[in-house]
Amino acid sequence: xxxxxxxxxxxxxxxxxxxxxxxxxxxxxxxxxxxxxxxxxxxxxxxxxxxxxxxxxxxxxxxxxxxxxxxxxxxxxxxxxxxxxxxxxxxxxxxxxxxxxxxxxxxxxxxxxxxxxxxxxxxxxxxxxxxxxxxxxxxxxxxxxxxxxxxxxxxxxxxxxxxxxxxxxxxxxxxxxxxxxxxxxxxxxxxxxxxxxxxxxxxxxxxxxxxxxxxxxxxxxxxxxxxxxxxxxxxxxxxxxxxxxxxxxxxxxxxxxxxxxxxxxxxxxxxxxxxxxxxxxxxxxxxxxxxxxxxxxxxxxxxxxxxxxxxxxxxxxxxxxxxxxx
Amino acid sequence: xxxxxxxxxxxxxxxxxxxxxxxxxxxxxxxxxxxxxxxxxxxxxxxxxxxxxxxxxxxxxxxxxxxxxxxxxxxxxxxxxxxxxxxxxxxxxxxxxxxxxxxxxxxxxxxxxxxxxxxxxxxxxxxxxxxxxxxxxxxxxxxxxxxxxxxxxxxxxxxxxxxxxxxxxxxxxxxxxxxxxxxxxxxxxxxxxxxxxxxxxxxxxxxxxxxxxxxxxxxxxxxxxxxxxxxxxxxxxxxxxxxxxxxxxxxxxxxxxxxxxxxxxxxxxxxxxxxxxxxxxxxxxxxxxxxxxxxxxxxxxxxxxxxxxxxxxxxxxxxxxxxxxxxxxxxxxxxxxxxxxxxxxxxxxxxxxxxxxxxxxxxxxxxxxxxxxxxxxxxxxxxxxxxxxxxxxxxxxxxxxxxxxxxxxxxxxxxxxxxxxxxxxxxxxxxxxxxxxxxxxxxxxxxxxxxxxxxxxxxxxxxxxxxxxxxxxxxxxxxxxxxxxxxxxxxxxxxxxxxxxxxxxxxxxxxxxxxxx
Numbered sequence: 001x002x003x004x005x006x007x008x009x010x011x012x013x014x015x016x017x018x019x020x021x022x023x024x025x026x027x028x029x030x031x032x033x034x035x036x037x038x039x040x041x042x043x044x045x046x047x048x049x050x051x052x053x054x055x056x057x058x059x060x061x062x063x064x065x066x067x068x069x070x071x072x073x074x075x076x077x078x079x080x081x082x083x084x085x086x087x088x089x090x091x092x093x094x095x096x097x098x099x100x101x102x103x104x105x106x107x108x109x110x111x112x113x114x115x116x117x118x119x120x121x122x123x124x125x126x127x128x129x130x131x132x133x134x135x136x137x138x139x140x141x142x143x144x145x146x147x148x149x150x151x152x153x154x155x156x157x158x159x160x161x162x163x164x165x166x167x168x169x170x171x172x173x174x175x176x177x178x179x180x181x182x183x184x185x186x187x188x189x190x191x192x193x194x195x196x197x198x199x200x201x202x203x204x205x206x207x208x209x210x211x212x213x214x215x216x217x218x219x220x221x222x223x224x225x226x227x228x229x230x231x232x233x234x235x236x237x238x239x240x241x242x243x244x245x246x247x248x249x250x251x252x253x254x255x256x257x258x259x260x261x262x263x264x265x266x267x268x269x270x271x272x273x274x275x276x277x278x279x280x281x282x283x284x285x286x287x288x289x290x291x292x293x294x295x296x297x298x299x300x301x302x303x304x305x306x307x308x309x310x311x312x313x314x315x316x317x318x319x320x321x322x323x324x325x326x
Numbered sequence: 327x328x329x330x331x332x333x334x335x336x337x338x339x340x341x342x343x344x345x346x347x348x349x350x351x352x353x354x355x356x357x358x359x360x361x362x363x364x365x366x367x368x369x370x371x372x373x374x375x376x377x378x379x380x381x382x383x384x385x386x387x388x389x390x391x392x393x394x395x396x397x398x399x400x401x402x403x404x405x406x407x408x409x410x411x412x413x414x415x416x417x418x419x420x421x422x423x424x425x426x427x428x429x430x431x432x433x434x435x436x437x438x439x440x441x442x443x444x445x446x447x448x449x450x451x452x453x454x455x456x457x458x459x460x461x462x463x464x465x466x467x468x469x470x471x472x473x474x475x476x477x478x479x480x481x482x483x484x485x486x487x488x489x490x491x492x493x494x495x496x497x498x499x500x501x502x503x504x505x506x507x508x509x510x511x512x513x514x515x516x517x518x519x520x521x522x523x524x525x526x527x528x529x530x531x532x533x534x535x536x537x538x539x540x541x542x543x544x545x546x547x548x549x550x551x552x553x554x555x556x557x558x559x560x561x562x563x564x565x566x567x568x569x570x571x572x573x574x575x576x577x578x579x580x581x582x583x584x585x586x587x588x589x590x591x592x593x594x595x596x597x598x599x600x601x602x603x604x605x606x607x608x609x610x611x612x613x614x615x616x617x618x619x620x621x622x623x624x625x626x627x628x629x630x631x632x633x634x635x636x637x638x639x640x641x642x643x644x645x646x647x648x649x650x651x652x653x654x655x656x657x658x659x660x661x662x663x664x665x666x667x668x669x670x671x672x673x674x675x676x677x678x679x680x681x682x683x684x685x686x687x688x689x690x691x692x693x694x695x696x697x698x699x700x701x702x703x704x705x706x707x708x709x710x711x712x713x714x715x716x717x718x719x720x721x722x723x724x725x726x727x728x729x730x731x732x733x734x735x736x737x738x739x740x741x742x743x744x745x746x747x748x749x750x751x752x753x754x755x756x757x758x759x760x761x762x763x764x765x766x767x768x769x770x771x772x773x774x775x776x777x778x779x780x781x782x783x784x785x786x787x788x789x790x791x792x793x794x795x796x797x798x799x800x801x802x803x804x805x806x807x808x809x810x811x812x813x814x815x816x817x818x819x820x821x822x823x824x825x826x827x828x829x830x831x832x833x834x835x836x837x838x839x840x841x842x843x
Contacts, residue, residue: 193712194711194712195702195703198695198702198712199699201690201691201695202699204688205687205688206685206687206688208679208685209679209688210688210699211647212685213671213699213700214667214668214677215702216668272691273690
């Protein structure tokens with residue numbers, strides 16, 4: 001028997017890259033809309049805009065592949081960098097006044113991710129709460145805490161170490177972009193070649209079958225929740241670094257773009273299907289759309305509507321090309 | 327006894343369902359080639375064939391889910407409606423599938439009248455009238471079922487009844503039963519046969535699909551055999567012997583082995599591998615009370631009982647899927663932590679679960695991945711990265727041993743035939759080279775040749791010194807066993823120490839009629 005069927009290999013790649021022609025069309029449209037589009041600085045700007053989103057898309061994709069989802073990633077994306085910033089910023093710039101060492105602040109960010117992920121994982125997987133309603137409630141809670149503590153203000157004047165990920169560049173490209181690319185690459189390799197990655201596909205495809213095969217389904221799924229929340233916290237840190245502040249609204253409504261990018265990128269909401277390479281094309285598409293809308297003189301009040309329409313069109317195209325998504 | 331309901335057809339046509347020279351291809355696969363078959367009113371027509379022979383395709387043609395490439399389908403004597411007109415199809419033909427199509431949270435009455443107003447009604451539901459009509463329907467056909475009951479609480483048998491009642495009430499007089507007895511216990515099977523008789527008397531034509539040939543002789547009048555998409559045999563059941571039937575199904579495959587087994591000599595057995603003591607489990611699928619059981623290396627113990635007798639529960643408890651209330655499970659003399667599949671499988675246990683769709687495989691993944699799901703730690707390096715080479719080697723070996731038919735090793739398991747899917751599930755268990763193998767109904771719903779391949783694999787494992795615990799309610803499976811343990815209502819009630827098994831005695835013991843010696 002043939003080891004691999006060439007048809008499947010081609011089909012799989014085709015499925016992952018459905019969005020590439022759409023992206024090409026968008027780039028063409030972008031260059032027509034505004035000559036600024038094809039400048040290096042603008043393209044880096046696009047990538048930087050997509051970088052923080054991309055971190056959360058990687059995170060959500062991992063959870064989606066195991067057949068669950070987590071809406072509260074956007075809450076973690078906002079609250080984790082806020083808590084860290086709050087503890088290190090002076091009172092004058094809306095900090096708590098404790099003025100901790102920035103490195104301690106960074107540790108706090110990761111701890112918040114760890115704590116939220118563990119909490120979500122334990123309650124959704126072990127206590128069997130419905131993932132939708134539970135993580136929705138968590139999201140509302142986390143965002144509410146963020147707003148309540150800040151009282152609508154912005155924490156600014158953050159130390160260099162704290163904003164390094166979002167503000168610095170390596171070889172002319174912002175660190176955030178490198179980091180997001182690394183996260184996608186690591187996730188792709190892990191999912192493809194690591195036994196836990198393969199077990200995640202097995203779990204998403206048929207949880208009970210994976211359990212009956214001796215795969216530690218609960219441990220892996222909880223672990224995925226934790227890793228995802230950590231990634232979301234790091235994504236939030238990148239966002240904070242980019243604007244060198246944490247706003248009360250950081251993360252709000254982010255999750256819709258995250259789901260949109262993952263799903264138009266071919267990650268199945270049912271679990272077990274899709275690759276992060278596809279999700280990456282989804283992120284690129286969304287970042288391009290946002291950028292082009294900004295460059296063309298679309299009124300900012302209309303951006304959401306156009307955004308939504310373009311996601312629908314992308315879904316329709318994916319369906320037409322014959323890959324089952326959404 | 328005339329039982330035409332008010333919604334039935336006014337006149338009785340010569341056939342309720344007819345396929346005339348139909349052919350259907352999917353890509354390069356010829357699923358059906360020039361097949362003709364008729365089902366008359368008042369007839370039970372058996373359709374048999376190995377998995378992949380084209381039975382399912384014929385059903386999709388009869389139920390309007392596919393259109394034949396060539397030939398014609400006629401229902402109730404008339405040309406078939408267009409595929410888009412679902413209502414017209416539902417009024418002429420219904421298929422009761424192996425998997426239930428009832429909506430669990432709705433009542434029986436609601437399920438019967440699903441998406442369809444009670445006669446003379448608009449969009450507003452008259453609950454009283456709907457219940458009354460459903461009740462009347464049940465009385466008319468002699469179905470004993472409470473129409474106010476929530477469908478979620480129904481047994482498999484009762485769900486079938488609801489689906490049949492629904493079809494009859496729409497007016498369909500052509501009923502396709504797809505493996506209706508696969509999930510039923512003996513008494514329920516008898517009741518089903520009685521219902522089929524009553525349906526026939528009421529002028530309903532039944533197309534009866536089953537792997538159990540003895541059932542066909544019991545309730546069918548005619549039988550048609552499909553092989554590789556062609557109709558190879560068709561005639562009156564009385565004129566066709568079971569041997570001829572099997573020969574037609576299998577074609578040129580080698581003759582089957584004798585069904586009796588030789589008694590395995592006790593001195594060839596090794597030490598005790600699996601020991602279960604005072605196992606007590608509470609389970610909806612059949613509780614278990616104080617069961618003691620041991621399996622030695624090179625032994626295959628058949629755990630036999632009706633559905634709900636607790637046999638499958640014992641298996642689930644042994645592998646750690648359910649936590650027992652009391653009792654101990656030891657492998658190689660040392661106890662295993664209860665309630666953890668991972669911990670149990672690491673101790674060298676292979677597990678073939680009862681329901682392959684529910685617990686057997688990840689449908690979207692390839693044959694190779696599914697075959698190695700229980701050995702992920704073994705095919706990975708010390709950092710956890712999977713070696714594609716090792717995976718392929720193990721998958722190729724199992725695919726060869728079990729004669730899995732797939733285009734390639736990365737073909738998704740969802741696109742394999744039922745028999746090959748089951749081979750993947752058994753292969754997954756054998757790939758771990760277990761010292762104890764727990765298998766629950768490993769040959770359920772597969773064709774004759776696949777069954778042979780699966781039982782051969784189990785027999786070979788036994789001969790290689792694996793301690794096999796085989797839970798089955800299919801007597802054919804028991805020919806690989808060296809000892810049988812019978813359970814009735816959660817308790818061990820009888821033992822048979824050496825084959826060949828006396829079928830009659832065994833059946834009595836399983837039914838709890840008398841305790842065999």
